[in-house]
Amino acid sequence: MQKVLLQKVIPPLLLLAGVLSLALWYWQGSQTMPALFPAGRSTTLLLIDPGHGGEDGGAVSVSGEKESDINLSIALKCDQIAGLMGIPVELLRTEDSSLASPEAESLREKKREDLARRVEMVNSAQQAVLLSIHQNSFPDSSYSGAQVFYRPTEESEAWALHTQELLRQVVNPDNRRQAKEIPSDIYLMSHISCPAILVECGFLSHAGEAQLLLEEPYQCRLSVAIIGAYLSLPLPAGEAEQRYSSAQNTN
Ligand SMILES: [Zn+2]
DSSP states (O other), X not given: OHHHHHHHHHHHHHHXXXXXXXXXXXXXXXXXXXXXXXXXXXXXXXXXXXXXXXXXXXXXXXXXXXXXXXXXXXXXXXXXXXXXXXXXXXXXXXXXXXXXXXXXXXXHHHHHHHHHHHHHHHHHSSSEEEEEEEEEOOSSTTOOOOEEEEOSSHHHHHHHHXXXXXXXXXXXTTOOOOOXXXXXXXXXXXXXXXXXXXXXXEETTSHHHHHHHHSHHHHHHHHHHHHHHHHHOOOOHHHXXXXXXXXXXXX
């Protein structure tokens, strides 16, 4: 009983500790924070896309875990942290299900409809940005480390570079992976029009990293780094000034 209670209490505490330490780290490191947070991010909707879901489990870890479950677990933590920090946030799915209609029959049809629905949700949102959460897999099981991909826009690239750097500092100090432009054949990313990044949090084909990706504290650290990067990302100059002055006017 006591063990169950501890298991329930520890993850939120870790989460809170992570957010507070990141906030303190950021506060010490920048003089411009009041202009960017919360005023800068409070008017943009952060859409979080937990990749795959339902019958489409995505990649499978060496111990048989589905990518879709890990994506959802990390996305839910990102959602909680973002909500706690006062950022408008919405998840594209909140459970292990596909967004396809019940009429879709084959897996191929379900995947196509699911992606079309995600595109529709992103493109119909006002002033939104997209954060897509996935896990990597590769035939060579020695590959490891988080990597961030971005849509080919200036804002997406800046967001991805900053997220990659924070993931390195907070999660994997030895990770030398660089943020990269997303391949044009990724359906969701090539059919939306807002700034977007896709975070491959780690490799399910690497035994050690796959185990870490299942653990709550590791998922918390990933989520803190991802949302911390979003919060501390400098806005384009004109936009930051405009949002800061409008926030000042409402005080
Ligand atoms: Zn995936």
